[in-house]
Amino acid sequence: MSENTSNTTTVKPHFKLWAKKVEANEVTPQHPHKPFPxxxxxxxxxxxxxxxxxxxxxxxxxxxxxxxxxxxxxxxxxxxxxxxxxxxxxxxxxxxxxxxxxxxxxxxxxxxxxxxxxxxxxxxxxxxxxxxxxxxxxxxxxxxxxxxxxxxxxxxxxxxxxxxxxxxxxxxxxxxxxxxxxxxxxxxxxxxxxxxxxxxxxxxxxxxxxxxxxxxxxxxxxxxxxxxxxxxxxxxxxxxxxxxxxxxxxxxxxxxxxxxxxxQLNPKIMDKPSNYSEETMKKVAARYQKEAETINASRTNNLTDSTVVYVLSESFSDPSRVPGLKTNKDSMPNIRKIKAGTTSGLMLSSGYGGGTANLEYMGLSGLSMANFESSLSSPYQQLVPSQHWTPTINQLWGAPVNSLGYHPYESSMYSRATNYKKFGFSHFYTLTGPDVIKYQDKIDESPYVSDKSSYDSALEGIKSGKTNKFIQIITMQNHMPYHEWYENNDYTAESTTGTPLGDDEQQSIETYQKGVEITDQATQEFLNELDALDKPVTVVFYGDHLPGIYSSASEDDNNSLALHLTDYFIWSNKASSSQGNKTSDAAYSSPNFFVAQAADHMNAKVSPYLAFLTEMHSKIAAMEPPVVNKIQGWDRIPEGQNIYLDQNGNPMSTDDFDKETKQLLADYKLIQYDITAGKNYLKDTDFMTLP
Known part of the structure; x- marks a missing residue:
């Protein structure tokens, strides 16, 4: 009896301990291992x-x-x-x-x-x-x-x-x-x-x-x-x-x-205008239909009766206009002469050292980055892939076979391969295909395809077939960086501020100057080739932004505007009735207005959309979102104001706009919202249709 009692007393504490462990899910007969701490x-x-x-x-x-x-x-x-x-x-x-x-x-x-x-x-x-x-x-x-x-x-x-x-x-x-x-x-x-x-x-x-x-x-x-x-x-x-x-x-x-x-998941495109509705958009379409009829009454040509070539010249600008910089000679005499004999001026760029595709997007769409929310910093990545309707100016030339693009670099940059297909281009020729650009020559030690090769490739497309086309050329020759690429470069640059240029800055500027000279010569030769054709061709040439090499000048915030102005011109060949035309209000512009300016230069009839852009440009010469002097800077300045320039290149305040200008800006936001973030009410109208 005492032996049994002793055994029971010995076993019971162990049983209780085991029971507690089972209850705590630490040790069970099925799971004998201890839990990890x-x-x-x-x-x-x-x-x-x-x-x-x-x-x-x-x-x-x-x-x-x-x-x-x-x-x-x-x-x-x-x-x-x-x-x-x-x-x-x-x-x-x-x-x-x-x-x-x-x-x-x-x-x-x-x-x-x-x-x-x-x-x-x-x-x-x-x-x-x-x-x-x-x-x-x-x-x-x-x-x-x-x-x-x-x-x-x-x-x-x-x-x-x-x-x-x-x-x-x-x-x-x-x-x-x-x-x-x-x-x-x-x-x-x-x-x-x-x-x-x-x-x-x-x-x-x-x-x-x-x-x-x-x-x-x-x-x-x-x-x-x-x-x-x-x-x-x-x-x-x-x-x-x-x-x-x-x-x-x-x-x-x-x-x-x-x-x-x-x-890229949730960029805010635009605020919805308070009066946005189908009825409002019909009124907007009707308003500019009437404006188009007024403009077209005095115009005799059709836009698509000519081939139009857009040349986005990578980082092209005039080095002699950079504040505090002295150059030993003119690096763009041919383009300076071309500008003097045709519609031309300075283009306000939202980029400095980068941001090419945003300028490209504005040129192709007629829309302005100034209307987008700051969170939408790159339409090619954040907007276009998800858009249901992407009206671009090349589509005015009809079937995709009439739209060709040339860019001697990676087709995937800025998702261009995908976007250009969506824009209605039948071919987009690049280094990596699927359509491979034909000419790929480089100059001396430069790693980039020359502008002459870009032009030669595009010339074959311009000459092919009997129909007129829209041609988009995006060059690469003058892309950063710049490292003594060219032989026999006799360009020099020096500071006029009293502070000498740094060695790297000076080397970059002098190499860039030589590149501008090569572009200048190649562009003149390209226009000579077009002059020899028996078909009308109009060229819209522009530099997308300044190269991000002017570190001395960019240290002074007062130089901000000067470092965002590039050169542009609109030129027509001898077979065109518009060769030598010089339109008014051309001294300053931004790429969203180029198509309307080209129609004006060509004395061509316009759609309601182009009529709107024509009127908008007459009131505001150039417009861009807030800009910063940062290479490839994708930040917008939250507290900054959109930049609006008048016909003399002076900044304008929205507080000083007259009633008509305010109405145009409000209509611009309605139009842009409908195309990019709204219900595409304009798609079912003739707003984009040429007469």
């Missing part, structure tokens, strides 16, 4: 998070078969710049992936399941990034989400030849990680369960709250990160995000694929 989950969470970020970065940085013309592979520098440059954009990517990871943890309530899913998705997306960069030199964009619907089959276009190697590497990496997770799970007595209460209501409520919190933070970041001066934007910039939207691959390499992607 919380800090282990924390460490593994960070490790798996970093693995996903690394995989995504490798995806956009590991292309090997394509020659990357626009940017270097970032690689380890994405991480190392934390201690070399104080740039923590890597941490920003880790935070964003962590938010997605937390969502999965609360959704599944299992650490190991969520980890498998986040790693699988990360590796899959990284592989797709690699394939897309390999094939198109373009990172995954929000517009690609359309492939997840009815266009899923088009995802196959991202897969290059020899993709099996990448697929096997991705599968191998995932298999190793999966095996590691399964082993860890086996030894985890908790089996990765996050919320462990047996109270179902409390369990679900806790998980819901912890699920909604990261969803809310991630959603708010995506909604506001592209809005200048927002909290999300400031946070992103503080950690080192430097938007580089001219090149989606470089942007993803430099800032991380996830950051680059989220930046």
């Amino acid at each position: 919380g800090w282990v989950y924390g460490v593994l969470f960070v490790i798996f998070d970093i693995i996903v970020v690394t995989a995504l970065e490798v995806g956009v940085s590991s292309s090997s078969t394509r020659v990357q013309l626009s940017s270097p592979t970032v690689g380890f520098g994405f991480v190392s710049k934390m201690w070399t440059d104080g740039n923590f954009v890597f941490v920003l990517n880790v935070i964003l992936v962590a938010l997605l990871y937390l969502m999965l943890l609360m959704l599944f309530n299992r650490f190991w399941t969520a980890s498998i899913v986040i790693l699988a998705v990360g590796i899959i997306v990284a592989a797709i990034e690699h394939f897309k960069v390999e094939i198109r030199y373009e990172a995954i964009l929000p517009a690609d989400l359309g492939f997840l619907g009815s266009n899923t089959g088009n995802m196959l276009t991202f897969i290059p030849a020899g993709a099996h190697v990448t697929i096997l590497v991705a599968l191998g990496a995932f298999a190793v990680l999966l095996a590691l997770i399964l082993v860890l799970r086996h030894f985890d007595g908790r089996k990765g369960r996050m919320i462990r209460t047996d109270n179902l209501s409390l369990n679900l409520t806790s998980r819901l709250i912890l699920l909604l919190l990261p969803i809310l933070v991630f959603a708010l970041y995506c909604i506001h990160v592209s809005t200048t001066d927002s909290l999300a934007n400031k946070f992103s910039r503080a950690l080192g995000d430097t938007p580089s939207m001219w090149d989606s691959v470089y942007d993803a390499q430099r800032n991380g694929p996830l950051v680059a992607f989220t930046r």
Whole structure:
């Protein structure tokens, strides 16, 4: 009896201890292993998070078969710049992936399941990034989400030849990680369960709250990160995000694929005008239909009876107009003479050292960046891919076969290959195809195709066929940087401010001057070739922005306007009745007005839309959003005013506008909103139709 009592007393405490452990879900007969402590989950969470970020970065940085013309592979520098440059954009990517990871943890309530899913998705997306960069030199964009619907089959276009190697590497990496997770799970007595209460209501409520919190933070970041001066934007910039939207691959390499992607998810296009409606837009269309009839009564030609050539000359401007700079000789005598004999002037540019595609977009659309919200910094990436209606001036020439584009560089830059197809161009000839530009000669040590080669390629398109065409040429010869490329360069530059130019600045300016001279000669030869044709051709030539090499001049804010004025002219060949025409109100302009000015120069009839632009230009010579002296600066100045210039190039205040000018500006915003963010009411009218 005493022996039995002694045994019972000995066993009972052990039984109670075991029972408590069972109740705490620490040890059970089925799960004999101890649960991992919380800090282990924390460490593994960070490790798996970093693995996903690394995989995504490798995806956009590991292309090997394509020659990357626009940017270097970032690689380890994405991480190392934390201690070399104080740039923590890597941490920003880790935070964003962590938010997605937390969502999965609360959704599944299992650490190991969520980890498998986040790693699988990360590796899959990284592989797709690699394939897309390999094939198109373009990172995954929000517009690609359309492939997840009815266009899923088009995802196959991202897969290059020899993709099996990448697929096997991705599968191998995932298999190793999966095996590691399964082993860890086996030894985890908790089996990765996050919320462990047996109270179902409390369990679900806790998980819901912890699920909604990261969803809310991630959603708010995506909604506001592209809005200048927002909290999300400031946070992103503080950690080192430097938007580089001219090149989606470089942007993803430099800032991380996830950051680059989220930046483009929700740009605010425009505020909806308070009176926007179908009825209002019909009134706008009718108003400028009447204006078009008035203009057309005195015009005798048709715009499409001529071939029109737009030449966006990369970084072309007059070095002698740079404040505080003295040059030893004129680098653009031919273009100066051309300007003196035809419609010409100075163009207000929103860029300095970059931003080419924004000027290009305004020239092709007739729309103004001044009307967009500051969060819309690059229409080619943030707007055009999702637009349902993209009316551009080339479409006035009818079928796509009559619209040709030439750009001796990467077709994916600014997503041009996709956008030009959407604009209605049948061919867009570039270095990388699918339509490869024919002539690709370079000058001396320059890494860029010469302007002469660009012109020669376009000449073949201009001469081909009997129909008139719209031709778009975007040159590359004078693109930055400038490093003593040219032989026998006798140009010199010096400062007149008393402070000598730095060695790098002087070298860049002198190399650039020689490039301007070469462009000057090639442009004159191009116009001579057009003069020899028996078909009417009109050329709209303009420099998109100044090169970002004038560091001395840009230090003075008083030089801001001068550093945003480039040269332009509108010229017609001998076969045109408009050769030698000089229109009024041409001294200053911006690219959104070029098509209306070309019609005026050609004495050509206009559509209601062109009639509106004609009237707008008569009141405001040039207009651009706030500009900054930063190379490839995609920030708008939140507190800045749009820049409006009068016919003498003087800034105008909106407070001083007369009633008619205010009405025109209000109509411009209505028109632009309807085309870009509204319901496209104008599409069903004759607003864009030539008589």
